[in-house]
Amino acid sequence: MDDGVKSGQHAVRTSNLGLILRAVRRRAPCSRAEVAAATGLTKSTVSSLVGELIDRGLLREAGAAAGERRVGRPGVMLEVDDRSIAAIGLEVNVDYLTIVAVDLVERELFSRHADFDARAAGPGASVHRMAALLAEALADPLLAERTVLGVGIAVPGLVDAATGTVTHAPNLRWHDVALRGPVAAALARQGLGAVPVAVDNDAGLGAVAEHRGGHLAGTPDLVYVTGEVGIGAGVLVGGVPLRGARGYGGEIGHMPVDRGGPRCGCGRRGCLEARAGIAAILRGTVPDLLPDGPLAGAAIARAVRATAERAASGDARARGALAEAGEWLGRAAAVLANLLDPSAIVLGGYFVPLAPWLLPACEAAVAAHTIAPPRGGALVHASTLGLRAAARGGAASLVDALDRGRLPLPPRRRPAPRG
Numbered sequence: 408m409d410d411g412v413k414s415g416q417h418a419v420r421t422s423n424l425g426l427i428l429r430a431v432r433r434r435a436p437c438s439r440a441e442v443a444a445a446t447g448l449t450k451s452t453v454s455s456l457v458g459e460l461i462d463r464g465l466l467r468e469a470g471a472a473a474g475e476r477r478v479g480r481p482g483v484m485l486e487v488d489d490r491s492i493a494a495i496g497l498e499v500n501v502d503y504l505t506i507v508a509v510d511l512v513e514r515e516l517f518s519r520h521a522d523f524d525a526r527a528a529g530p531g532a533s534v535h536r537m538a539a540l541l542a543e544a545l546a547d548p549l550l551a552e553r554t555v556l557g558v559g560i561a562v563p564g565l566v567d568a569a570t571g572t573v574t575h576a577p578n579l580r581w582h583d584v585a586l587r588g589p590v591a592a593a594l595a596r597q598g599l600g601a602v603p604v605a606v607d608n609d610a611g612l613g614a615v616a617e618h619r620g621g622h623l624a625g626t627p628d629l630v631y632v633t634g635e636v637g638i639g640a641g642v643l644v645g646g647v648p649l650r651g652a653r654g655y656g657g658e659i660g661h662m663p664v665d666r667g668g669p670r671c672g673c674g675r676r677g678c679l680e681a682r683a684g685i686a687a688i689l690r691g692t693v694p695d696l697l698p699d700g701p702l703a704g705a706a707i708a709r710a711v712r713a714t715a716e717r718a719a720s721g722d723a724r725a726r727g728a729l730a731e732a733g734e735w736l737g738r739a740a741a742v743l744a745n746l747l748d749p750s751a752i753v754l755g756g757y758f759v760p761l762a763p764w765l766l767p768a769c770e771a772a773v774a775a776h777t778i779a780p781p782r783g784g785a786l787v788h789a790s791t792l793g794l795r796a797a798a799r800g801g802a803a804s805l806v807d808a809l810d811r812g813r814l815p816l817p818p819r820r821r822p823a824p825r826g
C-alpha cells in the first residue's frame with residue numbers, strides 16, 4: 408500500500424480513537440451504541456476501536472477486571488479506565504517544586520511539594536532536582552505499575568511550547584533554557600523509554616486545572632491568576648486557551664499600573680507584580696521577618712503563613728498592606744473584566760491563604776472600574792487547588808492531548824487480535 412494512504416488511514420484511526428475517548432469521558436457510563444450515535448461512527452468501527460482502547464488500558468467495561476475484555480456483549484457499559492495510566496505534572500517556581508500525578512479520570516494519585524530555591528540553583532541543578540522528584544513519584548506503589556503518559560512541566564515565564572524551551576523567566580533569571588531534552592533524558596535513565604515531555608506557562612496550566620477540576624470546573628470563560636513572586640494570567644475563552652501569536656500572552660504581571668512604582672524583576676518600573684506579587688505583599692505585611700536581599704526558598708512560604716496569622720489576629724499593618732495589594736489586583740482584574748468579560752477570575756497560589764484580606768478590596772476595585780452591570784455572584788474567587796494548580800494542569804493537559812489524538816497511544820497490554 409502507498410505510504411501516503413497508509414499514514415492517512417493511521418491519522419484517521421488516531422483521530423477516531425480520540426473521538427471515542429472524549430465521547431466516553433463525557434457520557435460514562437455509556438454503551439457502544441451510544442458512542443456510535445454521539446460520534447457518527449458506524450457500530451462496527453466503534454466496536455473495533457473500543458477493543459483497541461481497552462487493550463491499551465484507556466477504556467474498560469464497567470465492572471471488568473484489569474486486562475479482561477468481554478467482547479460481544481451488547482449493552483455493556485463503557486467507562487474511562489483509571490487503573491493503568493498515569494499523567495504527571497511538575498511545576499518549577501521561584502521557591503518550590505510541586506509534582507502531581509493523576510490517573511485517566513484525573514484523580515490525584517500522588518503529590519509532593521518541596522521548598523526549593525530554583526533561582527539560586529540555576530537550570531542545571533533544577534533539572535537534577537526535578538528528576539529526583541520524578542523518580543520519587545515513579546517509585547510510589549500507586550504509580551509503579553502504570554504506564555506514564557507523559558510529563559507536563561509548568562514554568563513561571565515565557566515558554567516556547569513547540570521546542571520545550573523557557574524563553575524568558577525573569578523571576579527565575581532563566582533565559583533560553585531547553586527543559587524538554589534534559590528532563591526526557593533523566594526519564595530515559597530511569598528506564599522509562601521515550602516519555603513525552605511538554606513545557607508550558609504556569610498560569611496557562613493553572614487555568615486548565617481550574618477548568619477541568621477546580622470548584623469552577625466547566626466554566627468556559629475563565630481567567631486564572633498566579634499568586635507567586637510573579638503574577639501571570641491563564642485565559643480561557645469558550646474553553647480554549649488564549650495563547651497569542653507566539654504563545655506569550657497572559658503576562659499581566661508586567662501590566663504597567665503604577666508610573667514610578669517599585670522596580671520589577673523584569674527590570675521595568677510600575678509593573679503589577681512589583682505592587683501585588685507575593686514578594687511585594689510580604690515586604691508590606693511582615694518586613695521585620697524578611698531576610699536582606701531577594702526573597703527566595705522556604706522563607707516565602709514561612710512569611711506567607713506569618714502574614715495570614717497577623718492578619719487573622721487583626722494586625723493593622725498586615726491588613727492594610729493586603730488591602731492595598733487587593734486593590735492593585737482589582738484594578739488589573741477590572742482590565743481583564745472589561746477586555747474579556749470572563750465568568751470568573753480565579754486567584755491562585757499564595758493569594759489563596761491571603762484571600763480573606765485581599766478579596767474585599769479587590770472586589771471593590773473591580774466594581775469601581777468595570778463598565779458592565781454588576782453580575783449576580785462574585786467575579787473574583789480564590790482557587791481551591793492552591794500551589795498544586797499548575798502541576799495539576801500540566802498532568803491534565805496531557806490527558807487532554809491524549810483525548811485529542813496528539814500523544815502516542817500507550818502500548819497494548821495484551822497482543823493485538825490476529826487478522
Ligand SMILES: [Zn+2]
Pocket residue numbers: 660661671672673674675678
Ligand atoms: Zn515587570
